[in-house]
Amino acid sequence: MPTLYPDQERGAAWLRERNLALLADEFGVGKSATFLAALESGRPTLLVVPACLRHNWGAKEIPKWRPGEWEVHHVSSVGSFRWPRMREIVIASPEMLPATTGEVRRAEADVRAAAGCQEDVLDFAKRIDPAKALARLERVTKARGGADQLPPEGMVLGIDEAHEFSNNKSIQTGRLRAIVKSTVKRGGRVHALTATPVLNDPSELWGLLTTMQLHKLAFGDWWRYLYAAGGFEGRFGMEWGEPRAEKIAAGLRGVALRRLLDDVRPNVPPLLRPIVHRVDIDEGALALRDSDREELRRRGPDVWRHVEEPGASRDDKVPFELIARVGAAISAAKVPAVLRIVEEYERAGEPLVVGGPFLAPIQAIGSRDGWATISGAESAEKRHAIVTAYARGELRGVAATIRAGGVGIDLIRGATVLVIDRDWVPSWTRQFLARVRRTGQTRPVQPIFVRADHPLEMRKDETTERKLALMRCVDAAAERPEVVTC
Numbered sequence: 001m002p003t004l005y006p007d008q009e010r011g012a013a014w015l016r017e018r019n020l021a022l023l024a025d026e027f028g029v030g031k032s033a034t035f036l037a038a039l040e041s042g043r044p045t046l047l048v049v050p051a052c053l054r055h056n057w058g059a060k061e062i063p064k065w066r067p068g069e070w071e072v073h074h075v076s077s078v079g080s081f082r083w084p085r086m087r088e089i090v091i092a093s094p095e096m097l098p099a100t101t102g103e104v105r106r107a108e109a110d111v112r113a114a115a116g117c118q119e120d121v122l123d124f125a126k127r128i129d130p131a132k133a134l135a136r137l138e139r140v141t142k143a144r145g146g147a148d149q150l151p152p153e154g155m156v157l158g159i160d161e162a163h164e165f166s167n168n169k170s171i172q173t174g175r176l177r178a179i180v181k182s183t184v185k186r187g188g189r190v191h192a193l194t195a196t197p198v199l200n201d202p203s204e205l206w207g208l209l210t211t212m213q214l215h216k217l218a219f220g221d222w223w224r225y226l227y228a229a230g231g232f233e234g235r236f237g238m239e240w241g242e243p244r245a246e247k248i249a250a251g252l253r254g255v256a257l258r259r260l261l262d263d264v265r266p267n268v269p270p271l272l273r274p275i276v277h278r279v280d281i282d283e284g285a286l287a288l289r290d291s292d293r294e295e296l297r298r299r300g301p302d303v304w305r306h307v308e309e310p311g312a313s314r315d316d317k318v319p320f321e322l323i324a325r326v327g328a329a330i331s332a333a334k335v336p337a338v339l340r341i342v343e344e345y346e347r348a349g350e351p352l353v354v355g356g357p358f359l360a361p362i363q364a365i366g367s368r369d370g371w372a373t374i375s376g377a378e379s380a381e382k383r384h385a386i387v388t389a390y391a392r393g394e395l396r397g398v399a400a401t402i403r404a405g406g407v408g409i410d411l412i413r414g415a416t417v418l419v420i421d422r423d424w425v426p427s428w429t430r431q432f433l434a435r436v437r438r439t440g441q442t443r444p445v446q447p448i449f450v451r452a453d454h455p456l457e458m459r460k461d462e463t464t465e466r467k468l469a470l471m472r473c474v475d476a477a478a479e480r481p482e483v484v485t486c
Helices: 006-016 032-037 051-065 101-115 132-143 171-185 202-211 215-219 222-229 245-253 288-299 322-346 361-364 380-391 428-432 455-474
Strands: 020-023 045-050 071-074 086-090 154-162 188-195 231-234 237-240 275-279 350-357 372-373 397-401 416-419 447-452
Touching: 006 020, 006 032, 020 032, 020 215, 032 051, 032 154, 032 188, 045 171, 051 086, 051 380, 086 428, 101 132, 101 171, 154 171, 171 202, 171 447, 188 372, 202 215, 202 222, 202 237, 202 245, 202 455, 222 231, 222 245, 245 455, 275 322, 288 322, 322 350, 322 361, 322 397, 322 416, 322 447, 322 455, 350 361, 350 455, 372 380, 380 397, 416 428, 428 455
Parallel strands: 020 188, 045 086, 045 154, 071 086, 154 188, 275 447, 350 397, 350 416, 372 397, 416 447
Antiparallel strands: 231 237
């Protein structure tokens, strides 16, 4: 069995002391190894992980760090969920979690309402289609399968990529919260893992802590958290000002353990200053619909100023679909310049990782001879085979969408990452770069950003800087070598 790093040993000891905890180590530190090391041998364990990481946990991480101590069972279909037994780890993706009793009751109520007389319902949007109501009840009832029993006493609930459960309105978040609640009632443990507790705005951090029942331990109540996060009631709803970094950090230190890669692995080669490859793009040459061009002309030259602008009116806000289509057109226009860079690395025999948020450019690169594509559409087994082939030197490079390629894989064979377009959420881009710069890398990692001279990309720079301020608040909670925080 591989040897843990001292920080992983200490992190495992920290987890063992807590029934509720958030392991928020930076990318590359090794959260999965730390979590597995903290498990009591044979204790029934439920792992909730993204579908693309099921194979990684079941076939790689568990056999590597705790061989032979548990049988692994995968929940393979909706309705087949079951609780783990002694000496068993059950792995389930979020979409396989069982429906709550509340979902079933609401679906039953909709069926009853649809069967009744609705002629007196004046708002057509509120009328319920009987066929749709019945189909929804069937789906929810099927998804409820296996959840009527209580979880085993003392069960460990591990949640990887836990930031995916920060949306209070999400069905999957509601289902996980029910499991968290029942686990705690049965004397179990809930250990959440994420390197990105917040992505866009501070409400996500509160939502994550609430899901894991850590919010009161961290901040006491919503109003104290609102003060720490710089929130206030604006004209069009909740708005977020400058967060009070030390207040956020102090709250997190009570419930979370975060270590930064540079602090705990000082021998890992550095992330070099990005090389920015600028591309001139004529807006008139972008492949846009006529309707989109007309919409842009109607909105005027300041159209992009209101993108993700806090407090912008509903009339000023640019539709997400329009932003996505223009962004995709800009990305497609970069492909010729990107291919020239790729060809240079191929001639030099240097492996390369290419990423971006839009699928078409990634497919254009990944379809080249000696390349492979990770887009999220491939099976977990196929994804694992691509990563293994790249590590063995069987591929020239890997092209991946930033979000699909940003979790659960190691691509440390190369030391250059070419980013066609950064994600609007800077933590996703940061996480994608961490696939290459992590424990085991032997060379300094060089990012290359392809930047278009377009106002939408300039606006992205402004908004991503605001979001990075949130991550700096999280980093302020990190346990530094000179500071003891727990």
